[in-house]
Amino acid sequence: xxxxxxxxxPVTLSEEAFLTINCTYTATGYPSxxxxxxxxxxxxQLLLKATKADDKGSNKGFEATYRKETTSxxxxxxxxxxxxxxxxxxxxxxxxxxxxxGKLTFGQGTILTVHP
Amino acid sequence: xxxxxxxxxYLITVTGKKxxxxxxxxxxxxxxxxxxxxxxxxxxxxxxxxNVEVTDKGDVPEGYKVSRKEKRNFPLxxxxxxxxxxxxxxxxxxxxxxxQYFGPGTRLLVL
Numbered sequence: 247x248x249x250x251x252x253x254x255x256p257v258t259l260s261e262e263a264f265l266t267i268n269c270t271y272t273a274t275g276y277p278s279x280x281x282x283x284x285x286x287x288x289x290x291q292l293l294l295k296a297t298k299a300d301d302k303g304s305n306k307g308f309e310a311t312y313r314k315e316t317t318s319x320x321x322x323x324x325x326x327x328x329x330x331x332x333x334x335x336x337x338x339x340x341x342x343x344x345x346x347x348g349k350l351t352f353g354q355g356t357i358l359t360v361h362p
Numbered sequence: 363x364x365x366x367x368x369x370x371x372y373l374i375t376v377t378g379k380k381x382x383x384x385x386x387x388x389x390x391x392x393x394x395x396x397x398x399x400x401x402x403x404x405x406x407x408x409x410x411x412x413n414v415e416v417t418d419k420g421d422v423p424e425g426y427k428v429s430r431k432e433k434r435n436f437p438l439x440x441x442x443x444x445x446x447x448x449x450x451x452x453x454x455x456x457x458x459x460x461x462q463y464f465g466p467g468t469r470l471l472v473l
Binding site: 250280282288289291292295297339342347349352354355 | 464466
């Protein structure tokens with residue numbers, strides 16, 4: 247079945263540092279890939295997504311590239327802010343027609359803390 | 363405002379006392395899902411629904427029931443809660459099954 251593996255946290259950075267959170271996946275075919283963010287006390291929000299190989303998703307200075315050859319979707323940001331402190335989840339979904347279409351498979355989440 | 367709402371947000375109960383967590387969305391989405399979030403495990407799908415009267419099991423359906431009588435509502439029912447169902451629960455909806463929109467969460471403690 248499908249699975250997602252994220253780098254273990256927590257990750258602690260100083261403001262303006264470079265961020266990478268690694269994500270690799272196992273799936274058949276060509277899943278859609280997502281990064282969701284969960285701010286303290288809130289539900290999950292879609293941060294960015296990519297639906298086919300070599301696509302780059304981007305939002306709020308974050309970006310991730312769908313790498314089929316390495317089955318990866320690493321999240322990056324060039325200069326983090328204190329307000330980026332949150333839990334980040336990598337996830338995948340089968341495309342339409344897939345057996346797991348409509349279901350998100352999540353990684354375990356990575357806690358990011360950014361200090362001033 | 364487009365949103366997914368859940369009630370209650372916090373609930374403390376005792377083993378065996380039936381409870382229902384409501385979920386409602388105002389975006390006319392066909393897909394709705396329930397997830398539970400546990401430390402170190404990410405989110406796991408409990409049940410999902412592709413449309414009215416169409417539901418199916420997710421990864422961890424044991425001990426839960428759902429119903430989808432109206433498009434906007436998708437309640438989660440725990441007929442006889444147990445302590446291992448203590449968790450943070452999220453409802454989500456989706457227009458086409460991929461990008462999902464999450465509610466604020468319901469934190470449940472079963473004593």
